[in-house]
Amino acid sequence: MKQKSIPMYAEHANTSGFWTQWKEEHESFFRDVRLSFYLFSRSPLSLIGMVLVGAFFLIALIGPWIVPYPEDATGAVHMSQKLTAPGSQFWFGTDEMGRDVFTRVILGTRVSLKIGLIIICAAMGIGVPLGITAGYVGGWVNETIMRITDIFLAIPGLILALAIIGALGPGITNSMIALSLVWWPGYVRLVQGKTLSLKEESFIEAALSVGAGRARIIFLHILPNCTSPIIVKASMDMGMSILAAAGLGFIGVGAQPPAPEWGAMISIARNYLPNWWWYALFPGLAIFVTVLGFNLLGDGFRDILDPQSRGYYRE
Amino acid sequence: MKFLEVHELSKHFALKKGFLSRSKGTVKAVRSVSFQVEAGESYGIVGESGSGKTTLGRTILRLITPTSGKIFFNGVNLCELDPEMLRRLRRDMQMIFQDPHSALNPRKTIIKSVGEPLVIHEHMRGRALRQRVQDLMEIVGLKKEHMYRFPHELSGGQKQRVGIARALALNPKMLILDEPTSALDVSVQAQTLNFLEALQGKLALTYLFISHNLSVIRYVCDRVAVMYLGRIVEEAEVNELFDMPLHPYTRALLSSVPLPQARQPDTKILLEGDIPSPVNIPAGCCFHTRCSEKIGPICTTQEPEAVSFSSNHRVLCHLRR
Amino acid sequence: MNTEPSILEVKDLKIHFDTFEGTAQVLDGCSFTLGRGDTLGLVGETGCGKSITAKAILGLLPVPPTRIVSGEIRFHSRDLLDLSEKDLEKIRGNQIAMIFQDPMTYLNPVFSIENQMIDVIRGHARHANKTVSRGAAREKAISLLNAVNIPNPRQRIGDFPHEFSGGMRQRVLIAMALAGDPEILIADEPTTALDVTIQAQILRLIGELVERFRHSVLLISHDLGVVAAVCRRIAVMYAGNIVELTTIERIFENPAHPYTRGLLRSIPNLARRKENLVGITGSIPDFIEPPRGCRFHPRCAHRMDVCQKVKPVLADIESEHRVACFLYESSWPSASRPEERIKPLP
Numbered sequence: 011m012k013q014k015s016i017p018m019y020a021e022h023a024n025t026s027g028f029w030t031q032w033k034e035e036h037e038s039f040f041r042d043v044r045l046s047f048y049l050f051s052r053s054p055l056s057l058i059g060m061v062l063v064g065a066f067f068l069i070a071l072i073g074p075w076i077v078p079y080p081e082d083a084t085g086a087v088h089m090s091q092k093l094t095a096p097g098s099q100f101w102f103g104t105d106e107m108g109r110d111v112f113t114r115v116i117l118g119t120r121v122s123l124k125i126g127l128i129i130i131c132a133a134m135g136i137g138v139p140l141g142i143t144a145g146y147v148g149g150w151v152n153e154t155i156m157r158i159t160d161i162f163l164a165i166p167g168l169i170l171a172l173a174i175i176g177a178l179g180p181g182i183t184n185s186m187i188a189l190s191l192v193w194w195p196g197y198v199r200l201v202q203g204k205t206l207s208l209k210e211e212s213f214i215e216a217a218l219s220v221g222a223g224r225a226r227i228i229f230l231h232i233l234p235n236c237t238s239p240i241i242v243k244a245s246m247d248m249g250m251s252i253l254a255a256a257g258l259g260f261i262g263v264g265a266q267p268p269a270p271e272w273g274a275m276i277s278i279a280r281n282y283l284p285n286w287w288w289y290a291l292f293p294g295l296a297i298f299v300t301v302l303g304f305n306l307l308g309d310g311f312r313d314i315l316d317p318q319s320r321g322y323y324r325e
Numbered sequence: 326m327k328f329l330e331v332h333e334l335s336k337h338f339a340l341k342k343g344f345l346s347r348s349k350g351t352v353k354a355v356r357s358v359s360f361q362v363e364a365g366e367s368y369g370i371v372g373e374s375g376s377g378k379t380t381l382g383r384t385i386l387r388l389i390t391p392t393s394g395k396i397f398f399n400g401v402n403l404c405e406l407d408p409e410m411l412r413r414l415r416r417d418m419q420m421i422f423q424d425p426h427s428a429l430n431p432r433k434t435i436i437k438s439v440g441e442p443l444v445i446h447e448h449m450r451g452r453a454l455r456q457r458v459q460d461l462m463e464i465v466g467l468k469k470e471h472m473y474r475f476p477h478e479l480s481g482g483q484k485q486r487v488g489i490a491r492a493l494a495l496n497p498k499m500l501i502l503d504e505p506t507s508a509l510d511v512s513v514q515a516q517t518l519n520f521l522e523a524l525q526g527k528l529a530l531t532y533l534f535i536s537h538n539l540s541v542i543r544y545v546c547d548r549v550a551v552m553y554l555g556r557i558v559e560e561a562e563v564n565e566l567f568d569m570p571l572h573p574y575t576r577a578l579l580s581s582v583p584l585p586q587a588r589q590p591d592t593k594i595l596l597e598g599d600i601p602s603p604v605n606i607p608a609g610c611c612f613h614t615r616c617s618e619k620i621g622p623i624c625t626t627q628e629p630e631a632v633s634f635s636s637n638h639r640v641l642c643h644l645r646r
Numbered sequence: 647m648n649t650e651p652s653i654l655e656v657k658d659l660k661i662h663f664d665t666f667e668g669t670a671q672v673l674d675g676c677s678f679t680l681g682r683g684d685t686l687g688l689v690g691e692t693g694c695g696k697s698i699t700a701k702a703i704l705g706l707l708p709v710p711p712t713r714i715v716s717g718e719i720r721f722h723s724r725d726l727l728d729l730s731e732k733d734l735e736k737i738r739g740n741q742i743a744m745i746f747q748d749p750m751t752y753l754n755p756v757f758s759i760e761n762q763m764i765d766v767i768r769g770h771a772r773h774a775n776k777t778v779s780r781g782a783a784r785e786k787a788i789s790l791l792n793a794v795n796i797p798n799p800r801q802r803i804g805d806f807p808h809e810f811s812g813g814m815r816q817r818v819l820i821a822m823a824l825a826g827d828p829e830i831l832i833a834d835e836p837t838t839a840l841d842v843t844i845q846a847q848i849l850r851l852i853g854e855l856v857e858r859f860r861h862s863v864l865l866i867s868h869d870l871g872v873v874a875a876v877c878r879r880i881a882v883m884y885a886g887n888i889v890e891l892t893t894i895e896r897i898f899e900n901p902a903h904p905y906t907r908g909l910l911r912s913i914p915n916l917a918r919r920k921e922n923l924v925g926i927t928g929s930i931p932d933f934i935e936p937p938r939g940c941r942f943h944p945r946c947a948h949r950m951d952v953c954q955k956v957k958p959v960l961a962d963i964e965s966e967h968r969v970a971c972f973l974y975e976s977s978w979p980s981a982s983r984p985e986e987r988i989k990p991l992p
Contacts, residue, residue: 038475216422219419221413234433512908512926537842577843584917585910586874587894593850595846600841
C-alpha cells in the first residue's frame with residue numbers, strides 16, 4: 011500500500027566509506043527491529059512477561075553474589091533459628107534446618123534456568139533436524155519419523171519421564187535427560203509442518219531453478235523461515251519444562267535435598283503447612299512467576315513474529 | 326535444429342494418501358504435448374486453471390520430472406540429463422514466477438536473493454557480487470539502495486523486477502514466465518510488459534509466456550498455444566488465433582473476456598458447466614462435455630488428432646477435419 | 647443527477663489507519679450516491695481504497711487501527727456510522743448484502759450448504775421479528791439456488807462446500823446474499839478468483855438478477871471490463887479519492903481525468919491488434935505523507951502549479967460526468983463559484 015521513502019545517501023556511499031555503507035546495508039534490519047519493539051510495546055502483558063523473564067535471567071546470573079547467606083545453599087544447619095517467620099533478618103523466613111528461604115529461592119533460579127535451557131536445547135537439537143528431514147525429504151523417511159513421533163506423543167510425557175528415571179535412577183541430571191527425551195516430539199511436529207508448507211512456496215522453487223542444492227535450501231531458505239515458531243514454542247516450553255522439573259523434584263525423583271531446587275523445597279515444606287506457610291509459599295511463588303513470565307513472553311513473541319500482524323502495522 | 330522442442334510430453338501425478346493406503350487415481354496434468362519454439366520468439370501458452378499450463382512450464386524447466394516425452398533444448402534432451410548436468414544447463418533457462426512476493430525469501434535482503442545464482446554458479450562474493458547485483462538492478466530499473474531492502478519493503482512491481490533480475494543473473498537464453506503480471510495492477514502490468522519486451526530485444530531472449538490473461542498474451546506473444554485439460558487444442562500465429570479462432574473452446578474463451586469498452590459484443594458464447602477434473606478426463610474429445618458445436622458420436626468416443634489448417638495453425642477438433 | 651431517489655449516500659468519508667510509522671490517510675473524502683436499481687462500479691488499483699469503502703459501509707473495519715475521521719454514510723436517511731453494532735447486524739445481510747472475492751473462505755467447510763442457508767434465512771427472519779420453520783426455510787433456500795442457476799438444487803443442497811466447484815460456490819454465496827431480499831448488493835471482486843469462462847457465467851447471472859429484482863449494486867473491481875459488463879455508472883478511485891464519476895459510455899468514449907486516461911491506455915485490448923501500451927509512470931503515493939494538493943500530481947503529465955497546492959474536488963463538467971481535476975476548471979458551472987469547489991488545505 012505504501013512505498014518506503016528511501017534516504018538518498020546512496021550517491022556518496024562510495025566516498026564516505028565503510029560506516030555509511032554498513033548503515034545502508036543494515037537499515038532495513040534495524041527498521042524491522044524497531045517494528046518488533048513497537049509491536050511489543052503495544053501489549054502490556056508481553057511487557058510484563060519480558061520483565062519477569064528478564065528478572066529471572068538476571069537473578070540466575072548474579073544470584074550467588076547477592077544472597078545474604080550463601081552457605082545455606084547446601085547442607086548448613088542452624089537449629090537455633092529454625093522456622094523463623096519472615097522478617098527483616100530473613101525476608102522469606104527460614105526452613106526446618108534454620109536455612110534462609112530467600113537465599114535458597116534465589117539460588118534455585120540458577121538451577122531452574124539450567125534445567126530449562128538444557129531440556130529445551132536438547133529437545134530442539136533432536137526435534138528440529140528430524141522435523142526438517144521428515145518434511146523436506148518426504149516419502150518413507152517422513153512416514154517413519156512421524157510415526158515414531160506419534161508414538162512418543164501418545165504416551166503422557168511425565169509418565170514416560172518417570173519410567174526413564176526409574177531406569178536411570180533419581181537425580182537432577184537423570185531427570186533432565188528424561189525430560190529432554192520426552193520433549194522433542196513437539197518440535198518435530200512443528201518443524202515438519204512448517205517445512206511442508208515452506209516447500210510449496212515459490213521462493214524454494216526459485217532457488218531450485220537457479221541451481222541451489224539440498225543443503226543450501228535447507229539451511230538458507232527453510233531453517234531461517236522456521237525460526238519464528240521455534241522461538242515462540244521454545245519460550246513457552248521454558249516455563250513448562252521448569253514446571254515439569256519442579257514436579258519431578260516434588261515427588262522426589264528429581265533434584266535431591268538439600269540442593270536448592272524449588273520443587274524439592276516444596277516437597278519438604280508441605281509437611282510444615284499451614285503453620286509455617288512461608289516455607290512452601292515462596293518457592294511456589296517463584297515457580298508460578300517464572301512459568302507465567304515465560305508464557306506471557308511466548309504469547310508476545312507469537313504476536314510480534316506473526317507475519318500477518320507485522321504486515322498489518324507496516325502497511 | 327529448433328531452439329526448444331517439446332515432443333509428446335506427458336506428466337501424470339499419482340494421488341496418494343498416507344503410506345498404507347493405495348493410489349486413488351491419477352491427475353493427468355499434461356497429456357502428450359508437442360510444440361517448438363524458435364530462438365528469439367515469444368511463445369504463449371494460454372489456458373484456464375486445471376489446463377496444465379503451469380505444470381508444463383515447470384516440467385520444461387525440469388523442476389518436475391516428466392512421465393514421458395522428450396524436451397530438446399538447443400538439441401540436448403533435458404529428460405536424459407543427470408542432476409549435475411541439469412544444474413549447469415539451468416543457467417540458460419530461467420523462470421519468472423507468478424506471485425512476486427512469495428517468489429522471494431522473506432528473510433533475505435534483495436542482494437542475497439538476486440545474488441544467489443551468482444554465489445552458486447560463479448562463487449562470487451564481496452565487492453564483485455555487490456557490483457554485479459548492482460548492474461542487474463540497473464538493468465531492471467531499480468535503484469542501488471533497493472539491494473539492501475527486504476521483499477516486504479518493495480511494491481509488487483518492484484518485486485517482480487527483482488525476480489527478473491535474479492533470472493537474468495546468469496545470462497540465460499530463455500525465460501519461462503509463469504503469469505508474470507497477474508499479481509500486478511494494470512498500470513504496473515503495462516510497465517512490466519513493455520520492459521519485458523525491451524529486455525527481449527536487448528538481450529536476445531526467448532520467452533515462453535504462460536498466462537490465463539488472453540489480452541496480455543495477445544500483447545506479448547508471437548505464437549500462441551491454447552491448452553485445455555492437459556492438451557494443446559489450438560496453436561497459431563498470434564493474430565491468426567485471435568482473429569480467426571477455429572477450436573470451439575478457443576472461441577468461447579475469447580468471447581468470455583469482458584472487454585474494457587462501453588458496448589459489449591452481443592455474440593457471446595457462454596460455456597455451460599465447469600472444467601472437468603483432470604483426474605476424470607472425459608473420453609473422446611476432452612472438450613465435448615461443454616462444446617456447443619459437437620458434430621456427432623465421434624466427439625464423445627474418438628480422441629481428435631491435430632489438424633494443420635495452414636502452415637502455422639493447427640487445431641485439435643473433429644469439426645475441422 | 648440521478649432521477650431516482652438515492653438510497654445510499656456516502657458523504658466526504660475520511661478514514662485513517664494507524665500504523666507503526668504514522669497515520670496512513672487511506673480514504674480522503676470520498677462521496678457518491680447509489681439510487682434504487684442503480685449499478686455503480688468502483689474501480690481502482692491496489693490500495694486505492696475501494697474495498698475499504700465497501701467495508702466501511704457494512705461496518706466491517708477493525709476499529710483500531712482504523713479510524714473513521716469524518717463523513718457520513720446515509721442509508722435511507724440514517725447514518726450507518728452512528729448505528730450500534732446490534733442495529734448494523736440487522737442491516738447487514740437484510741438490507742445490504744455482500745458478495746466476497748473468495749467464496750471458499752466465506753463458506754463454513756464443516757456445515758452443508760443446506761444448514762448454512764437455513765441459518766442465514768432464519769437469521770434474517772429473526773431480525774425482522776418473524777419466525778420461519780426449518781421446512782419453509784429449506785424451500786426458500788432451494789428456490790434461491792434455483793434462481794442462481796444451480797442445477798438440481800433439491801439434490802445438491804445437502805452437499806458440503808468442497809463438493810462444489812469455484813463457480814458454483816460463488817453462486818451459492820450469491821444465493822445467500824439474496825436470502826434477506828436486500829436492497830443493496832455489494833460485490834467485492836466477485837469474479838477475481840474465477841476462470842474467464844466461469845467469470846462470464848457469473849457476470850451474466852449478476853446482470854440477470856439485477857434486471858429481475860431491481861437491486862442496487864455496488865461492484866468493486868480492478869477490472870474495467872468486468873465493471874463494463876455489469877454496471878451503468880462507474881467511479882474511478884485513486885489513492886483514497888474518487889477522481890472521476892460518470893457513466894460507462896462516457897468513461898470509455900470521453901475519459902476526462904488524466905489517471906483514468908492512463909488506466910485505459912494501460913489495458914491491452916483483446917479485440918485489437920497490438921498497439922503500444924503506455925502505462926503510468928511512477929507508483930502509488932505514500933499514504934502517511936501523501937502529496938499535497940491532488941494526490942495524482944507527481945505522476946501526472948498535465949500537472950499545473952495549482953495541482954501541487956490545492957486539492958481538487960469532484961465537480962460536474964457535463965451532466966452525469968464529475969471529475970476532480972483542475973484541467974476542467976473552465977467548464978465548471980459558472981453559477982457556483984470555483985472557490986466553493988476547491989477545498990483549501992489546512
